[in-house]
Amino acid sequence: MVLQTCLLAGQENMKPMNDPGSFSDRLIRASAAVNSITSDFTQEKSLSVLNEKILSKGKFAFKKENNIRWEYTEPYRYLIIISNNQMFMRDDKSRKQIDIQSNPMFREMNGFITGCIQGDILRNDNDYSKEYFENEKYYYVKLVPRSDKVRQMLKEVHIWFNRSDLGVEKLKMVESGNDYTQIMFTGKILNPDIPVEKFTFK
Template structure:
């Protein structure tokens, strides 16, 4: 039950592939990895707003949530929903924390392989390194203004809830503009990252669940 719950959180956060010509020319993952490593070498922190649109097959309306994200190269993360409800996930110092309704649950990442993998997936989705994860089969394309990466899970735990991920990376700053998660039941979630700021100083307290 916990396993499916946490995998569900991952799909919620960051939840037929389009024709290649729509996304640009095919490139190798190694090419993209090299370029991104060079272009983002000086980035130590990222903060941004996000807008999450949940498209559900049985509903005519789109469920929209909004919030704020903070990340640094120490792999500390704060993912906070502000609207229409408050919900917080933090990853810091080997702990994965979930806060909602005034209650916080803490999980030790290192002693729990499942939380270790989920934490890794969430962080790599933010810093753009998820397309090098060996748990996914990856295809990459280069367009005029962006790179597009498709990831299909190749491990059973993720295949249960996730069909594929589409990531759109801006050429202007090599940050992730949008992540689209396609679930097995044809629902999908789009998360757009806006108002991005780089290399701002954060208080350590920002990565503490409270």
């Protein structure tokens, strides 16, 4: 569960993006063609107070519109489903359902996560300022929330897009004190047939 090395190789040789406008247009077209995604994910949590990073793994699924499933398998089993403005969480001992609209923290987080996965967040100029970079492997966008309240929760957001299919490969959420959460998506499959039951609460 402990990751000894820092997974920041994707930031090597980054330079300002030549044509962010063209990239955004392509991303919108690519996102429109994706109706569902499945992938594995590795989540790395870095806290300044700890010498080691906390690592968790699991399976991710997304289906339009706004259906997200995070199934953590290591170090403990935990399921999060976000669908129809409801968030469902289940572990071995308990289950909870939350109305996202009535919980300001989850409302922000849901909008942000969904926006990152679908690429919509790059069209949101009201809530985020953006900087665009690229290298041979990735398009890389750094977002800074404009709202002081959101910035207390998320100082910066970094998204790495695969150059070939413009899918999100890595997501890094930087918090106060430079603590961060980095999620890496691997084994991604675009447009698989995902049964709707994967996003129902039971």
